[in-house]
Structure formats: C-alpha cells, structure tokens
Amino acid sequence: MYGSRGAAMRASTAVLGAALLIAGCSSGGDGDKNAGAKITQQPRSSDPFWVNPDGNAARQVAAYAKSGKDTDAEQIRKIAEQPTGEWIGPENPQKEAQGFTEAADKVGRTALLVLYNIPHRDCGQYSQGGAADGDAYREWIDGVAAGIGDRPATVVLEPDAVLHLVDGCTPDEFHEERYDLLKGAITKLKSLKNTKVYLDAGNAGWGHPDQIFQPLQWAGIAQADGFAVNVSNFYSTEDSIAYGKELSSKVGNKHFVIDTSRNGNGPYTGGDEDERWCNPPGRALGETPTTKTADPLVDAYLWVKRPGESDGTCKGGPKAGQWWASYALALAKASK
Numbered sequence: 001m002y003g004s005r006g007a008a009m010r011a012s013t014a015v016l017g018a019a020l021l022i023a024g025c026s027s028g029g030d031g032d033k034n035a036g037a038k039i040t041q042q043p044r045s046s047d048p049f050w051v052n053p054d055g056n057a058a059r060q061v062a063a064y065a066k067s068g069k070d071t072d073a074e075q076i077r078k079i080a081e082q083p084t085g086e087w088i089g090p091e092n093p094q095k096e097a098q099g100f101t102e103a104a105d106k107v108g109r110t111a112l113l114v115l116y117n118i119p120h121r122d123c124g125q126y127s128q129g130g131a132a133d134g135d136a137y138r139e140w141i142d143g144v145a146a147g148i149g150d151r152p153a154t155v156v157l158e159p160d161a162v163l164h165l166v167d168g169c170t171p172d173e174f175h176e177e178r179y180d181l182l183k184g185a186i187t188k189l190k191s192l193k194n195t196k197v198y199l200d201a202g203n204a205g206w207g208h209p210d211q212i213f214q215p216l217q218w219a220g221i222a223q224a225d226g227f228a229v230n231v232s233n234f235y236s237t238e239d240s241i242a243y244g245k246e247l248s249s250k251v252g253n254k255h256f257v258i259d260t261s262r263n264g265n266g267p268y269t270g271g272d273e274d275e276r277w278c279n280p281p282g283r284a285l286g287e288t289p290t291t292k293t294a295d296p297l298v299d300a301y302l303w304v305k306r307p308g309e310s311d312g313t314c315k316g317g318p319k320a321g322q323w324w325a326s327y328a329l330a331l332a333k334a335s336k
Helices: 011-022 056-066 070-080 093-106 134-148 172-190 213-218 237-248 325-334
Strands: 086-088 111-115 153-157 195-200 226-229 255-259 298-302
Touching: 056 070, 056 325, 070 325, 086 093, 093 111, 093 134, 093 153, 111 134, 134 172, 153 172, 153 298, 172 195, 172 213, 226 237, 237 255, 237 298
Parallel strands: 086 111, 111 153, 153 195, 195 226, 226 255, 255 298
Antiparallel strands: none
C-alpha cells in the first residue's frame, strides 16, 4: 500500500529487447530506423543515458505513423525519445545486461538498468515473484555483473525491497536474508569499473525517513553511490527532493536520484486509497531525464518506470509491465 507495487516489467519484454540488441537488430545509434520510428539520442551534455530506439514506445510511434495517426505518434514520441530503465528479467541476466550496455556504449551513453528480482518480491501483489531463493539471487546478480563488465551503467537496485521490510509487508523470517542479499549485490556491482548503484528508498508519501534510514544502512547504503526515490510513483519532484534531502542527512549525506517518469501532476487522491498507486488516471509525464537537477544532492532525474507500461490489472489495465497504448497517450497528452 505504500511502495511502488506493480513496478516490475515482464521478463519476456526484457528478454526480447536484449535478444534484438544482441542480434544486431537495434544498434542504438543516432537516427536509427528501428520500427520506422527514427528515434535518436538526447544531447550527451545534459542527458548521458541511453535511449533504446526499439522500445515499446518507439514501436507505438511507428504503428501510429503507419496508420496515419500522426498527432498521436508525435505525442508518444515524447516518451520514445527519452531514456528509460531497462528492467533485467530473471532468465538471461548476463545476455540482457551485456546487450543493453553494449548498445549504450556504442553511442557513448550510459545504460540505465533496474534490478527487481529479490526473493519474495512485492509481497504477493501484482508484481509478485523474484528469485527462488538466496542462492538463485546471488547467481542472478553475478550474471548481471558479468554482462555489464567494464561498460558504463547506472543501476537502480530492487524497488520496494527495503521499504517492504520496514512497512511489515515482508515476513520477519525473510529480513536477515534480504539485508544480506542487498549488501552482497551492492558489493558485487560496485566492484565493477564504471557502475553506479542507487538502492531504492521509498517515496515521499509512504512514511518518514526516520523509519527507513537504519534499514538502508543495514542493506549496505554506505557502499552504494546513493539511493533512489519515487520509483514507479507519482510524488512531485519538489516533495521528492525534500524527502531525499532529509533521508540523505541520516545516511552520510548520500546523493540520490528521482524517478520523474509520471509525476507531472503529482499523486492521485481519488478512489481506493490502497490502490492509488496503480494506473491512476489524470497523471502526466514529469521532468525529462537529466543530470542537470535543481539540487546538488540530486544526481539525476530518471525515468525508471517506463511510461505507458501497466502497473497491474487494476483500473482496466493489462498485467504489470505490459504496454498500454491508451494510458501512454493520456500521460503524453497531459504533459507540457
């Protein structure tokens, strides 16, 4: 009820994207003609992150253009031409991480990867699942690390994993293992030459930084580059900065990143309080990804959640992670 819930992307989506990249069907270069959408990279000076020219939004642009819906195509282009997180699936972590980082490195950009496979994930909600056990998770992390290698990558680590330890959603018997797994993941990823790691730390609406700063320390935040806030959520950038700065002061002044993908109109306040996070109507795209932010503690605004992909089977939406064209179009039309 407090976390991202529904943050996961379907593994099949990630596997397909990686397979295309590895096969050379998607070079990621400027002016790439993938799916006819002609998606280009953003200026490196303000936005060093890689734009996937063959993502769901790019394909939707091409489909609308092909059917003569040019106005809708240009709306969805607002999403397609921004870098978004690539959520690594459970089956082929090394190949996926390798495919995304190679495509990004080829055009001088940094891949943004999201790791969301912790055992007992999402407390049995829309995005339930994760690795079968601790050993499987460690093997998965090893695969991700091997796939990244020395190429540049920014990793957002395990949305909701710490938060659900704090809010009572994850049973007590899994707490010790989860802290160990998160600490191990940070250590492994930070052993890489050019990888930054931001551990998820909730959002401005779930509770107070006093409740989560010590669990973040137990999870190894000291070894990470910082933490991430507002992942897959809708709280304003201003509120997210305030939350992040207060939390930062309690964890050694760590820097942080903010997911601004869908926070243009702030959080939804209608309907069932427990599901306001899930495919809320009337939302809008937020600030576009950039490393030029409003505060020196904020390393970047990122689109961690991919706009237009469902939070789960609520409010008429498809399964978590599936592309939902009408919702994507509504987000784009409502944005500036």
